[in-house]
Amino acid sequence: MVFTVSLYASLIIFVLGLIYKVYTWLHRQVGFSQERPRLLKRCLSALTGMALTVFSLKLFKLLQAFFLDVLLQRKILKESFLRWVMHMLIFWGFMLLLLMHALGQLITASLFSNYESTLNPYFFLRDLFGLMVLVGVVIAVVRRSLLKVPRLKTNAMDRYAIIILAVIILSGIFLTGLKITSKTEFSNMVDAYAGLWGEEARALESYWVSEQGLVSPELEPPFKENILKQGKRLHQTYCAYCHADAQSSFTSYSFAKALHPVAAALDRAGFVEIFWYIHFLSCFLGLAYLPFSKMLHIFSTPISLLANAVMDEEKSKPENIATRQVIEIDACTHCCTCSLYCSAMMGYEAKLNPYILPSEKMAPLKALAAGKKLDETETKAVLEGVYLCTNCDRCTVVCPSGINLRQLWINAREKLLQQGPAEPLMLSQLSFVRGLNRQRVSDDLYGLPLEKADKAVRRRFEPLLEADRSIDLDQAGSGRVPSLISETTFSYCFGCQNCSTVCPVVANYENPQEALGLLPHQIMCSLGLGLTETAMASKMIWYCLTCYQCQEHCPQNVKVTDILYELKYMAVESMDEKTENEDQAGGLI
């Protein structure tokens, strides 16, 4: 009763969950897009896209990807042999258990007329498959806990996946082991299939205690030779036709042997039943929760791998790309291969913002796609994370799930830039790729995040540039002083203006002072006066190409470009400071 109810309940939740997931795949959107395609359009495009692929030469590519990437998991093998062994053991062990054991009555029985779960080879294979999964799970635990894989993070979902697999397999092995030792089970079976009593029943029991791992409260070895012989004969008559030797089920049998001293007590306490409940309930829990857990990757990752094999980024319809991206977020198994090779990994080590790592960005992207609102600090951290990316595409190349991470980042980035807080990283060369892809955003939106960032780093200092501002030259101000020795070389400046003369940015403007605020030589002069924050107000520091013409041509060896770098660092650091500063001369000590 409990079994049937929980089976159907979990099946219903599983099916509804899957339907819901497919709905989200066709409904949600990751990040930025100019227009939002309607659900129906996305359904139709997905269906036509799939149909066109299946009825074309791409079918071969699809089949190839199915065999090599899905069944043989070539991409994992390329990355690490140990991980490939781990995943193949879990994948094949679990799939075969599912088909042969869990769906035994449906599948195996219809394929093989003599199917009985307790007959060989099925009895042996069940244990073998279980052991495969178990070994895989042990490797997974070792990899995530003992091996020091850099930047490999383990979250609640990873732990859940490992635990649910371990519980299902271990409870199965324990259950079989307990059954082997159980006198109650034995008696029930004898009553049902042999109907023996008296001496014959004792002979059979003696044989089972001696040879099949049974633990009997009444009978203990040694047994007489002739009794065992009689028992064996009875076993062959009544049992063997549908029960292979217990030793075939080798892991459970070893477990049963280990249980020997306490087996009788466990049997009396009803442990067989307890583990039967644990086993099927954990299976049903796993099934019901599958669409909402990491285990959904059983479905989503093959889809992602197949899409990866046949979809062309340039030619695919935007609505199909949108659909693929939502599936891809679900296809991430959090294996952290991307973070192992991420080019921006040292950005993470310096800032310790986990969202800089590609593997850790997936969770907030998922939340955002689901329409959840992140709080202010979270948004800021996620935005910094998606922007601190060199667009080297390594993550996309190494992803064993075939996720086009490159495109995910580009989309997610734009949405956060448009809606989120100012991001100073925008004023770095990390923006190069956004510039190259500017046609993805309309012209009026493209410049907004840049303006926001520019405002954020200069807002406080801008009034200092007003032409009629009076500066008290006698009063000691609170102007900052650059910290490194080379960055104080501005004091050598004698105002020859070489730096501004050779600067290609200055040369590009008819009225450079209006466009740039202060020119390089004026910045050096301001620093000499201690007007550091006035220098930080100038647009020049942000429009510096870092071409080093100024520094190369300075007759006084002023490290002009390096000083502009330092001013940028100080401006970024001061972004969150709220205090007003008059920046009076004399700040330089």
Next chain:
Amino acid sequence: MMRYSLFIGCQIPSRVPQYETAARAVLGKLGVDLVDNKQFNCCGYPMRNVDKKSYLLSSARNLALAEDAGHDMLVFCNCCYGALKNAEHIMKEEGRLQDEIREKLREMGLTYAGNVRIRHYLSVLYNEIGVAALKEQLQNTYKDLNIAVQYGCHLLRPSPVTQFDDPVKPTIFDELVAATGAKSVEWANKLECCGAPLMGINDGLSMDLSRQKIKAAVKAGAHFFCTSCPYCQIQFDTVQNMIVSKNPESEHLASVIFPQLLGLSMGIDPQTLGIGLNKRDITMIESYLTKE
């Protein structure tokens, strides 16, 4: 056999793959052995503008890895080269930030003692292989081909740090181009920036600078730009496309990457050199080749 740890950087594999195939083919033929290291990360250049620590840590880790591998580093990208050289320079000084970087490296099981040489491949071609030996490898030379050589800023300057060539009158790149029979023309703002560092920050300014360079090179009679840096190449290729598509009447000049130019004259097939992969058509360049 010359052996180097190849530092490929981020731009080349993702946006200028033909640079890599061409450079590998050319260097392989010249007896340069390249050792790949999957552990290398970004050089830090793109973060340098706003975050010194991320920049320095990125560069320092690469230097430490290369030092550990025991080979000098070979770099294909001027901006990587400049960033790494500058990091090498900074790490020679004592300071709080340097201590912090060293501590971080130690946590990762790495040390950096400053014993690894950072080399740009143009310098290896010029100084280790030499123009004369290079010429012996050529199967065809160019005739009547005018090239506008784009040195790129971060290779030349600041010269005390990059130590590549004379920053005011450099000749290495010109001589290498001349070795193939092509003529390196003198042009007005040859040593100026391509504009790439501001692409994405101030696109108008960035494109203005590129436009000026294109104009000057065309005026000098160049048939192609020749670059040795993926940023310059993208700027003269992808970004030039953006400029031209906005204003079809504006002047234009396709850009060839140096290993492509050299590779063709070494008889390497155009497919390996990715001649068809440049955004602006450079296939015409083959018509300037004459058999030796």
